[in-house]
Amino acid sequence: MSKITVKTQPIAGQKPGTSGLRKKTPVFMGPHYLENFVQAIFDTVGTVGKTFVLGGDGRYFNDRAAQVILRMAAANGAKRVIVGQGAVLSTPAASHLIRLNKTDGGIIMSASHNPGGPKEDFGVKFNMPNGGPAPEAVTEAMYKRTTELTEYHILEAQDVDLGTVGRHALGDMVVDVVDPVADYADLMESLFDFDKITAMFAAGFRMRMDSMCAVTGPYAVEILERRLGAAKGTVTHEVPLPDFGGMHPDPNPTWAHELMAEMMGEGAPDFGAASDGDGDRNMVVGRGIYVSPSDSLAVLAANAHLCKGYRAGLKGVARSMPTSAASDRVAASLGIASYETPTGWKFFGNLLDAGNATICGEESFGTGSDHVREKDGLWAILMWLNILAVRGESVEAIVKGHWAKFGRNYYSRHDFEAIATEKADAMMAALRASLASLAGRKLQGMEVSGADDFSYTDPVDGSVSAKQGVRVNFTDGSRIVYRLSGTGTEGATLRVYLERYVPGPDGLDRDAQEALSPVIAAAHELAGIEAFTGKVAPDVVT
Numbered sequence: 132m133s134k135i136t137v138k139t140q141p142i143a144g145q146k147p148g149t150s151g152l153r154k155k156t157p158v159f160m161g162p163h164y165l166e167n168f169v170q171a172i173f174d175t176v177g178t179v180g181k182t183f184v185l186g187g188d189g190r191y192f193n194d195r196a197a198q199v200i201l202r203m204a205a206a207n208g209a210k211r212v213i214v215g216q217g218a219v220l221s222t223p224a225a226s227h228l229i230r231l232n233k234t235d236g237g238i239i240m241s242a243s244h245n246p247g248g249p250k251e252d253f254g255v256k257f258n259m260p261n262g263g264p265a266p267e268a269v270t271e272a273m274y275k276r277t278t279e280l281t282e283y284h285i286l287e288a289q290d291v292d293l294g295t296v297g298r299h300a301l302g303d304m305v306v307d308v309v310d311p312v313a314d315y316a317d318l319m320e321s322l323f324d325f326d327k328i329t330a331m332f333a334a335g336f337r338m339r340m341d342s343m344c345a346v347t348g349p350y351a352v353e354i355l356e357r358r359l360g361a362a363k364g365t366v367t368h369e370v371p372l373p374d375f376g377g378m379h380p381d382p383n384p385t386w387a388h389e390l391m392a393e394m395m396g397e398g399a400p401d402f403g404a405a406s407d408g409d410g411d412r413n414m415v416v417g418r419g420i421y422v423s424p425s426d427s428l429a430v431l432a433a434n435a436h437l438c439k440g441y442r443a444g445l446k447g448v449a450r451s452m453p454t455s456a457a458s459d460r461v462a463a464s465l466g467i468a469s470y471e472t473p474t475g476w477k478f479f480g481n482l483l484d485a486g487n488a489t490i491c492g493e494e495s496f497g498t499g500s501d502h503v504r505e506k507d508g509l510w511a512i513l514m515w516l517n518i519l520a521v522r523g524e525s526v527e528a529i530v531k532g533h534w535a536k537f538g539r540n541y542y543s544r545h546d547f548e549a550i551a552t553e554k555a556d557a558m559m560a561a562l563r564a565s566l567a568s569l570a571g572r573k574l575q576g577m578e579v580s581g582a583d584d585f586s587y588t589d590p591v592d593g594s595v596s597a598k599q600g601v602r603v604n605f606t607d608g609s610r611i612v613y614r615l616s617g618t619g620t621e622g623a624t625l626r627v628y629l630e631r632y633v634p635g636p637d638g639l640d641r642d643a644q645e646a647l648s649p650v651i652a653a654a655h656e657l658a659g660i661e662a663f664t665g666k667v668a669p670d671v672v673t
Contacts, residue, residue, distance in 0.1 A: 166285065184214075
């Protein structure tokens with residue numbers, strides 16, 4: 132067993148996005164590609180004498196990448212690595228292990244909701260000692276390091292047995308293989324009233340949880356079926372597979388279509404939920420009603436005091452800029468602060484660490500709280516179950532009651548995928564060039580009140596993040612946001628966010644796409660989506 136230094140050279144394009152570096156799996160499997168990026172991480176954060184967490188969502192190449200990362204950690208002088216059994220950890224569970232063990236950070240192998248398999252997607256990101264994704268200053272330093280590398284360090288050694296819980300030696304480094312579920316499940320039990328939820332299931336409450344052949348399967352089975360007593364078979368697609376069973380592990384109405392069909396059909400369960408590839412996203416569905424992520428965040432914030440871990444109240448609510456303003460109205464009613472940040476969970480980290488916010492959410496099916504520093508799919512699902520158990524009402528009754536009190540923010544996101552990057556960039560450049568002249572312009576009977584390119588100044592550390600999305604506001608409270616996603620691996624994804632507020636009491640029960648139709652038409656007209664991209668309709672509607 133010896134440490135070797137391998138000569139290499141910079142590989143172009145290793146720039147992390149909002150959630151680490153994501154590329155096609157064959158790219159990561161190419162010569163030196165994974166090793167270069169991991170060495171850049173270690174060079175940036177330092178490794179000598181440090182302890183890290185390592186795990187991933189179990190997608191194709193997860194197991195091999197874990198062995199490479201372990202051998203590189205040992206060669207770079209790390210003291211200890213805590214690894215999920217089988218090299219598997221959900222992203223929120225990894226965040227919890229970092230915080231629980233007070234480690235120096237962790238490496239998470241995941242491309243989140245992106246498909247997995249030999250020709251699909253893979254990703255690597257670094258989370259900081261607070262358990263949250265590395266901030267921009269750190270990811271920029273990692274990227275800069277990738278442009279300078281001339282060598283990386285790795286140990287020549289046999290694979291570590293990651294299939295068995297226990298302690299192993301790898302050179303001078305300790306590898307602790309741990310149960311990936313137990314500590315996380317214990318954390319959930321400390322936050323929610325498991326006795327009340329158990330009683331609800333015992334009284335005949337029925338649920339369907341679609342884990343989409345992804346990482347949350349074992350977590351959901353342990354918590355829902357074993358600890359809470361939900362009927363066996365409540366969790367479907369519960370076995371994580373390297374290719375997610377051919378599924379697209381993104382919990383939205385398009386990709387979780389089996390769940391949607393069941394929840395909208397005859398004899399539907401009382402509650403439905405789904406999670407994504409690495410367990411940080413969630414979708415919530417009631418019998419006959421889909422709950423948008425923006426509405427879900429608002430409902431959770433309004434009812435959090437009903438749950439054991441949040442009875443003292445919330446310090447504040449934070450949302451990403453593209454997320455609807457529904458949670459802002461809840462925060463105002465509670466007399467607490469509300470925050471609007473750029474997209475990317477790392478922007479919530481400072482607010483949570485500073486005690487400014489307790490609950491955070493993104494419209495992209497991500498919700499969480501200060502219990503970890505990642506969004507957390509099962510956490511959100513369990514909070515919904517806790518609220519249902521305490522209130523004794525249906526999902527539909529709770530959501531419609533919320534609208535009656537606060538008004539409804541009709542909301543949708545339209546995704547235009549795999550657009551040629553140069554065409555997407557040209558469209559955004561044209562939009563940005565038009566911003567100063569948009570005020571007063573009328574589109575589809577609506578008048579533009581103002582438009583800007585969202586810039587965020589962090590209230591904790593003063594850092595500035597510019598060009599975070601083009602916002603177009605109308606005098607009637609409607610809103611359009613245009614943004615290019617940083618989570619894809621092929622071409623560009625244009626996300627168009629559409630919002631229209633109706634205060635009620637009438638007009639709260641319309642189909643969202645119908646209610647938003649003038650906003651949708653205005654969005655296409657204003658940006659020239661068809662002219663720039665060739666697309667007349669979105670690929671995914673959520």
